[in-house]
Amino acid sequence: MTATVNHDGPTAPGPKRFDKPRTPAGKAGRWADERLGMSGSVRNQLNKVFPDHWSFMMGEIALYSFIILILTGTFLTFFFDASMAEVRYNGSYIPLDGVQMSRAYASTLHITFDVRGGLVMRQIHHWAALLFLASMTVHMFRVFFTGAFRKPRELNWLIGLGLITLGLVEGFAGYSLPDDLLSGTGLRIAEAIMQSIPVIGSWVAFLVFGGKFPGTEIIGRLYIVHVLLVPGILAGLIGAHMALLIKQKHTEFPGPGKTEATVTGERMYPTYGLKAGGFFFIVFAVCAALGGLAQINPVWLFGPYNPAQVSSGSQPDWYIGFLDGSTRLFPSWEIRVWHHTIPPLFWPTLVLPGILFTLAGAYPFIEAKLTKDRAKHNLLNRPRDVPVRTGLGAMAIAFYSVLLLSGGNDLIAKAFSISLNAMTWAGRIGLLVLPPLAYLVAYWTCLGLQRHDREVLEHGIETGIIKRLPNGEFIEVHQPLGPVDDHGHGQLSYGGTPVPKKMNKLGSPHGGRIKGFLWPVREKAEIEAELAALEAAEAERDRQRELTD
Amino acid sequence: MSTTDKPGLSAEELAELSTEEAMIAGAEADDVFIVHRRERYPIPGTHAEKRAERTVAAMFVIAFLAAVGFIIVFCGAVPFQWHLPGQGSQNFRFFTPLLGGLLGLSLAAIGIGTVLWAKWLLPEEEVVQDRHDTGPAEADQILTSATLVQGFHDTGIGRRGLLKGTIGLAGGALGVLPLVYLVGAMIKKPNKGPGQSLFHTLWGKGVAVVDSEGNRVSPGDILPGGLMTVFPGVPGGVAAGDSPTLLIRLRPGQTVKARKGQAGFQWQDFVAFSKICTHAGCPASLYEQQTGRLLCPCHQSQFQVLEDAKPVFGPATRSLPKLPLGVELVDGTQYFVAKGDFPEAIGPAFWERP
Numbered sequence: 001m002t003a004t005v006n007h008d009g010p011t012a013p014g015p016k017r018f019d020k021p022r023t024p025a026g027k028a029g030r031w032a033d034e035r036l037g038m039s040g041s042v043r044n045q046l047n048k049v050f051p052d053h054w055s056f057m058m059g060e061i062a063l064y065s066f067i068i069l070i071l072t073g074t075f076l077t078f079f080f081d082a083s084m085a086e087v088r089y090n091g092s093y094i095p096l097d098g099v100q101m102s103r104a105y106a107s108t109l110h111i112t113f114d115v116r117g118g119l120v121m122r123q124i125h126h127w128a129a130l131l132f133l134a135s136m137t138v139h140m141f142r143v144f145f146t147g148a149f150r151k152p153r154e155l156n157w158l159i160g161l162g163l164i165t166l167g168l169v170e171g172f173a174g175y176s177l178p179d180d181l182l183s184g185t186g187l188r189i190a191e192a193i194m195q196s197i198p199v200i201g202s203w204v205a206f207l208v209f210g211g212k213f214p215g216t217e218i219i220g221r222l223y224i225v226h227v228l229l230v231p232g233i234l235a236g237l238i239g240a241h242m243a244l245l246i247k248q249k250h251t252e253f254p255g256p257g258k259t260e261a262t263v264t265g266e267r268m269y270p271t272y273g274l275k276a277g278g279f280f281f282i283v284f285a286v287c288a289a290l291g292g293l294a295q296i297n298p299v300w301l302f303g304p305y306n307p308a309q310v311s312s313g314s315q316p317d318w319y320i321g322f323l324d325g326s327t328r329l330f331p332s333w334e335i336r337v338w339h340h341t342i343p344p345l346f347w348p349t350l351v352l353p354g355i356l357f358t359l360a361g362a363y364p365f366i367e368a369k370l371t372k373d374r375a376k377h378n379l380l381n382r383p384r385d386v387p388v389r390t391g392l393g394a395m396a397i398a399f400y401s402v403l404l405l406s407g408g409n410d411l412i413a414k415a416f417s418i419s420l421n422a423m424t425w426a427g428r429i430g431l432l433v434l435p436p437l438a439y440l441v442a443y444w445t446c447l448g449l450q451r452h453d454r455e456v457l458e459h460g461i462e463t464g465i466i467k468r469l470p471n472g473e474f475i476e477v478h479q480p481l482g483p484v485d486d487h488g489h490g491q492l493s494y495g496g497t498p499v500p501k502k503m504n505k506l507g508s509p510h511g512g513r514i515k516g517f518l519w520p521v522r523e524k525a526e527i528e529a530e531l532a533a534l535e536a537a538e539a540e541r542d543r544q545r546e547l548t549d
Numbered sequence: 550m551s552t553t554d555k556p557g558l559s560a561e562e563l564a565e566l567s568t569e570e571a572m573i574a575g576a577e578a579d580d581v582f583i584v585h586r587r588e589r590y591p592i593p594g595t596h597a598e599k600r601a602e603r604t605v606a607a608m609f610v611i612a613f614l615a616a617v618g619f620i621i622v623f624c625g626a627v628p629f630q631w632h633l634p635g636q637g638s639q640n641f642r643f644f645t646p647l648l649g650g651l652l653g654l655s656l657a658a659i660g661i662g663t664v665l666w667a668k669w670l671l672p673e674e675e676v677v678q679d680r681h682d683t684g685p686a687e688a689d690q691i692l693t694s695a696t697l698v699q700g701f702h703d704t705g706i707g708r709r710g711l712l713k714g715t716i717g718l719a720g721g722a723l724g725v726l727p728l729v730y731l732v733g734a735m736i737k738k739p740n741k742g743p744g745q746s747l748f749h750t751l752w753g754k755g756v757a758v759v760d761s762e763g764n765r766v767s768p769g770d771i772l773p774g775g776l777m778t779v780f781p782g783v784p785g786g787v788a789a790g791d792s793p794t795l796l797i798r799l800r801p802g803q804t805v806k807a808r809k810g811q812a813g814f815q816w817q818d819f820v821a822f823s824k825i826c827t828h829a830g831c832p833a834s835l836y837e838q839q840t841g842r843l844l845c846p847c848h849q850s851q852f853q854v855l856e857d858a859k860p861v862f863g864p865a866t867r868s869l870p871k872l873p874l875g876v877e878l879v880d881g882t883q884y885f886v887a888k889g890d891f892p893e894a895i896g897p898a899f900w901e902r903p
Contacts (some may be wrong), residue, residue: 119645201900262677271674
């Protein structure tokens with residue numbers, strides 16, 4: 001590539017000629033560089049190019065919600081007391097006055113009612129946690145459907161999967177800390193799941209809980225897991241995820257001027273950095289607004305944990321919902337051999353997620369093996385161009401969705417007055433029937449979209465203009481996208497990019513990207529230049545025709 | 550295409566460059582090529598440019614005002630202390646929504662303002678960066694492999710079998726040590742020590758049946774078709790995880806067919822079952838007295854009390870264990886007592902359970 005800078009227009013007269021620093025900031029920079037000698041690598045990072053596509057924001061949201069979680073979580077640690085010692089509550093919340101509860105629950109009430117702004121902080125933390133898991137999940141879909149996990153990025157796929165797994169653990173641990181009725185019920189189930197492991201189950205449960213459930217240890221242990229151990233590993237993995245991203249650079253969609261060897265977009269400094277920084281504040285704003293306006297996990301309404309009580313409609317946070325669903329759907333198949341038991345709980349809660357995560361982790365390698373594709377890929381696929389992968393993804397989403405919905409099947413049954421048992425059976429059957437159906441629908445949809453792309457490339461865009469031929473036949477006039485052969489068929493081949501399918505998508509090198517949110521923004525000069533170019537092209541065509549005629 | 554660590558320019562040439570030219574030269578030194586760069590508003594000071602700038606500035610003003618509003622609300626303009634309805638100011642109900650709303654508004658305004666700034670006012674750019682992604686040069690791979698292999702060879706592990714064996718032993722033992730340390734410190738033998746058995750609860754022969762307040766329960770406390778959660782009347786009985794027991798009074802005409810060897814467990818029309826679901830340990834607490842069905846709200850296991858709490862739907866496999874129930878006469882009043890512990894382990898199943 002030749003180093004050309006294409007000044008399409010004048011740029012603002014920048015700062016004056018550059019030789020040695022005069023401003024305090026410049027002098028400080030030189031002071032630092034004389035000691036660290038990093039100006040080369042810093043410049044390299046400042047100039048790093050980021051491609052722009054809305055679907056690339058999902059991972060950003062996950063990163064930002066992690067930062068929000070660290071900030072809000074640190075505040076909460078100043079007030080939370082992770083102790084299971086019994087106290088009698090005497091805070092501001094009168095309805096629970098004098099009730100026996102653990103210090104963990106009492107301090108959560110203290111944060112909620114007696115710390116200024118404590119409730120909003122707790123709720124921002126909870127919403128950010130839901131967002132963290134949700135954005136990681138959607139980010140994973142994005143990476144999957146566009147083939148961004150392919151060589152050389154398989155390692156980052158695995159790290160991402162590790163982040164989601166640890167995110168689940170982290171979320172569950174945090175959810176359990178307040179020691180309210182709902183979270184205690186969750187812990188009770190977690191203990192039953194541990195007990196269900198063949199051979200070592202009761203040993204594992206006694207080790208984790210420090211004895212028989214509930215014991216006096218678990219909240220303190222979960223606390224250190226939640227605030228130090230898992231966040232530490234998460235931060236390390238996020239660092240590795242980012243480092244690999246910087247080393248390997250972003251993937252991007254194919255398009256004009258896009259190649260496997262380059263990445264196209266905006267530089268980190270100043271444009272992209274400013275946009276990303278702004279986006280961090282927008283993500284934070286959404287969490288803050290939700291934290292203030294949308295109540296979440298009102299533990300004071302649930303009461304302290306008590307092994308004898310439970311409320312109907314007990315639900316975990318959404319990201320555990322799929323495991324709750326699998327547990328509800330799994331039939332009562334217990335294995336009893338030689339005076340030993342493998343409870344049914346073991347299969348849907350440990351074996352199933354084990355299989356799911358193993359399959360997800362192995363997928364990039366399975367696909368490479370089956371397609372014999374050993375090449376490096378920096379350009380993404382459009383989902384329609386890889387129907388089998390898209391079908392498999394749709395299958396996975398269908399499977400997951402049935403489990404997630406079944407995790408709330410009692411609420412659905414109640415809302416729509418359906419029999420609960422019918423919901424369970426619908427989930428059991430749906431879990432087996434819907435994923436293959438989703439595969440077929442996605443597969444055929446992909447093929448249909450592919451076919452339509454080819455059709456438009458061959459026959460052109462429907463203009464909506466009906467023409468009557470001398471023989472009386474009516475035809476619709478099609479606008480070819482490029483040069484045509486003797487039969488009037490387009491000669492352009494498919495390039496893995498969106499094919500314009502409407503007349504007003506034509507005429508722009510960016511696939512018809514029209515600026516402006518509510519109405520198109522076009523500058524007068526730009527329009528005039530385009531018109532002039534069009535006229536010139538037309539004149540040229542007329543001239544050519546005259547020459548050939 | 551070449552990678553250069555330093556821009557290949559002499560000091561004189563550098564001195565000739567404008568800042569923008571130097572920036573471009575620096576980018577090209579890193580194989581970052583600015584293929585298109587243009588001011589958004591080529592003619593400075595147009596109405597459109599001023600409008601864009603004013604809109605961004607307006608965002609920052611909103612962010613400022615919302616942040617000030619937040620501080621004012623936070624510092625006492627709105628009370629935050631909780632009060633019962635009708636007792637004291639109810640304005641605290643606005644405190645949390647106002648805080649979240651104002652903080653959200655402030656953050657959103659600064660975020661949107663920043664993004665608009667970047668989108669509207671920064672020069673438009675299209676930049677192409679070389680990935681340098683052709684993979685490590687083959688020569689590099691060979692040289693690095695050779696370094697590794699030769700270094701490994703120098704250590705002589707291949708030929709010094711004694712060292713190989715002993716360091717393997719030492720490394721293996723030391724590697725296992727932290728795991729042993731942690732597990733050894735945390736491990737607890739299941740079913741050992743008082744109150745630690747999965748097979749036994751605090752119920753036993755002659756243990757009083759009490760309610761959650763610790764008061765003894767007598768047959769007159771429950772109407773036909775009613776139920777009550779009861780606990781063993783011993784220290785720690787109400788709090789223990791395996792204590793909760795459902796004491797159910799059948800409706801007239803309802804009968805429960807007893808399991809083998811448990812004929813005497815029922816007392817008149819009263820039956821008592823462990824409340825802890827045999828599936829995942831939640832309290833199975835939703836009782837339909839007409840049909841005799843008991844539902845666990847966690848995973849919808851359903852037990853038929855009239856068939857001796859047999860699971861009839863959902864993931865549970867085992868019947869709820871039944872407590873042998875009796876009464877004793879104290880000062881002329883009949884009170885329930887247990888005639889023994891549950892005959893089997895309560896709650897979710899585990900490996901050691903037959």
